Amino acid sequence: MDTPIYKRxxxxxxxxxxxxxxxxxxxxxxxxxxxxxxxxCVKMGVQVGLVVGGGNFWRGVKDGGGRMERTRADHMGMMATVLNCLAVADVLEQKGVDVRVQTAIEMRAIAEPYIRSKAIRHLEKGRVVIFGCGTGNPFFSTDTAAVLRAAEIGAEVILLAKNIDGVYSADPMKDPKAVKYDFITYDDVLAQHLQVMDSTATSLSMDNHIPVLLFALKDPHNIVRVVCGEKIGTIVKEA
Structure with a gap:
């Protein structure tokens, strides 16, 4: 078994x-x-917190834009994340993994309310903690929620599993000359308006000195590879 380079x-x-x-x-x-x-990852002793988006069911800005009040559309997006949290929790439990779902909006019948100290205690006991409802506030993305929760639980790195294999200088689907970066700074991501995370999430990760590792989820085993230090994807951090 490979050796992980991250604890949380x-x-x-x-x-x-x-x-x-x-x-x-x-x-x-x-x-x-x-x-x-x-x-x-859990079997290797890595403590895993998980944030899942809700775009497979509802995207507040895209689906509600111009037809719904933004706050309500975003609240619907938060509910969509809970559907995904429960689905992932169920599959993990079927595999024998101990899981807790915590939501930023209270819904005690199906999940724990988000409490930082309780989340950390779950992680220390080897449980996967899945954070739902984003930050619990409209106008913030689940990327921002991921950075916020990473800062709160003291995560060493944010693993950003996307449909693209790294950060490029331009959209590689539109520009054949786009260059993939192995490393890039937060400042360069913001200055070049690169689509790693939204600017709020990028600024928050920069302010809290949390590196972001973006890689392709097409092969889910990439999650294990990056946890063990294999050089894939793009790392965003300080110079």
């Missing part, structure tokens, strides 16, 4: 990734492979 990580997975090729809803084959990798 915050893994962020987009909702769209959980939909697989269907692009909406849930693909349990994909979720199963993701959970296999999370399980492997």
């Amino acid at each position: 990580v915050l893994l962020k997975i987009s909702g769209e990734a959980l939909a697989g090729d269907k692009h909406s809803g849930l693909d349990f084959e994909v979720i199963g492979r993701v959970c296999d990798s999370i399980q492997e």
Whole structure:
């Protein structure tokens, strides 16, 4: 078994990734492979916090833009994240992984309310903690929620599992001359308006000195590879 280089990580997975090729809803084959990798990390002694987006069900700005009041549309997006949290928690539990779901908006019948000290205690006991409802506030993305929770639980790194294999100088689907970076600073991401995370999330990770490692989720085993220090994807950190 490989040796992890991180003790505690915050893994962020987009909702769209959980939909697989269907692009909406849930693909349990994909979720199963993701959970296999999370399980492997837990077996290596890595403490895993997880934030999942909700875009496979609802994206507040995109789906509600111009037709709904923004705050209500964002609240619907928060509810969408909970659907994904419960699905991932169920698959992890089927694999024998101890899990707790905590939500920023209280819904005690199905999840614990988010309490920082309790989340840390769960992590110390080897449980995966899945954080739902984003930050609990409208106008903030789940990327920002991931950085916020990473700072609160003292995560050493944010693992950003995306549908792209790294940070590029331009959109590689549109510009064949786009260059992939192995390393880039927070300042350069902000100055070049690169689509790593939204600017609020990037600034928050910079202010709290938390490196962000972006990699492709197409092969979910990449989660294990980056935890063990394999050089894949792009790392965003201070110079």
